[in-house]
Amino acid sequence: MHTRFPPEPNAYLHIGHAKAIWINYGIALDFGGLFNLRFDDTNPLKEEQEFVDGIIEDVRWLGTDWGDRLCFASDYFEQMYEWAVDLIKKGKAFVCDLSAEEMGQMRGTLTTPGTESPWRDRSVEENLDLFARMRAGEFPDGARTLRAKIDMASPNIHMRDPVMYRIRHAEHHRQGDKWCIYPSYDWAHGNEDSIEGVTHSLCSLEYEIHRPLYDWFLDELGIYHPRQIEFPRLKMTHTVMSKRRFIELVKGGHVDGYDDPRMPTLIGMRRRGYTPEAIREFCRRIGLTKADSVIEVHVLDDCVREDLNKRALRVMGVINPLKVVLLNYPAEQIEQLDAINNPEDPDAGSRKVPFARELYIEQDDFREEPPPKFFRLAPGREVRLRYGYFIKCVDVVKDENGQIVELHCTYDPETRGGDAPDGRKVKGTLHWVAAPTALTAEVRLYDHLFMKADPDEMEEGESYISNLNPDSLKIGTCFVEPSVAGTVPGTRYQFERLGYFCVDQDSTPGQLRFNRTVTLRDSWAKTEKAANKPG
Known part of the structure; x- marks a missing residue:
């Protein structure tokens, strides 16, 4: 068994190419065979060394091994x-x-x-x-x-x-x-396969109609004849898989480049924080058939969540801060609480998290008039702070416009890291960050690039551009615990209760920037399920 992946070096690879790579490499791996990375560089008008280098990096990042078989059609x-x-x-x-x-x-x-x-x-x-x-x-x-x-x-x-x-x-x-x-x-195409001794030319279904020509050339030349077998291209909801459209999105300023984390390019997914293990699991999960189908994007998101859940370090960050002042906590005191780095990884160890009189919690974790089944903080209600103490809201401070700007609370010093000695229970646990030691970082909240599952579902006179999601990127500021100081680009974290985030490549020692890789739960899948529910 000898397979190959033959990209044209005229663009960056996308998630559909990952499927093709893992079909070819995975089958060779399963049968103890060989795999070639071969550049089909036959069109000098569109091909550049930049794309050659980028493709090599992407294919290597996915975990494939072509040994000494890096090949070029031009040779x-x-x-x-x-x-x-x-x-x-x-x-x-x-x-x-x-x-x-x-x-x-x-x-x-x-x-x-x-x-x-x-x-x-x-x-x-x-x-x-x-x-x-x-x-x-x-x-x-x-x-x-x-x-x-x-x-x-x-x-x-x-x-x-x-x-x-x-x-x-x-x-x-x-x-x-x-x-x-x-x-x-x-x-x-067929000549290259023959020269390299490829046994199985595995390619996408649009080349099925080309197979008679592939066979004709090899038969007329009387040279070694590989077997061509076709499979469907990857189609996925809420995105596009077209080099032409990638160019339109970039040149039109709808995205910030081919490595924009909203793009389905592998360079974009890598920047967003996806792991090669998650992409490989996605390729395994969707399987291989002859039938054309469209894969729901939440299948990929689920693979990313499952993988990051096992490997991402936990930290606490607050994106929409609401200040909390603990009235009975010593004003100048800062203590260090023990926090688990990853409950799914016993070898991940623990870290120290500073705790102080002034904290930040998420605005959504407080309601002045709580609705039913709201178990977080409210006036007169007690909750637990993650790894910390029970706190109780005793006062709400508002500005001249009636907006809540600060909560005054008390804490129970007997509840550090555990339950209350008197046996009382609380239903809510909140994440938080100590204000005096918090780091300020930029946070980029990414969502699906297109609002509709099928970007080509549009009104007459419109284009797929009309279905771009205006909320596919929101940029804000967050407070995060100081344990992330000095972290390097590409490091992945779970912001507890918020989602998975990756340190962006344009971060600097003085300015951390986090990309949201994926949320903790798939709200889009639930929304679409509700929208499609009969009645």
């Missing part, structure tokens, strides 16, 4: 050229002078046959001469192509004398200006 250009010459000598390929527009007009339709090129019957000698002169750079871009001579009446349009080589006077990221003719994907 096979000489062999492919010789094979093209062989087909010309066999009368199976010819040089055509039609323009791309003219070829399109003569190609025919699904119900009508195409028209043969007037240059289809050129002699072998003339074709060999012209093809050599194409390689030598005698002709301008678009002046001539090399086409396979198959069948212009074939019901499969891809078999209607497809283009094998185009003239492109352009600098190649790897070959420089050595070549000015470049192979088409259909011609190069």
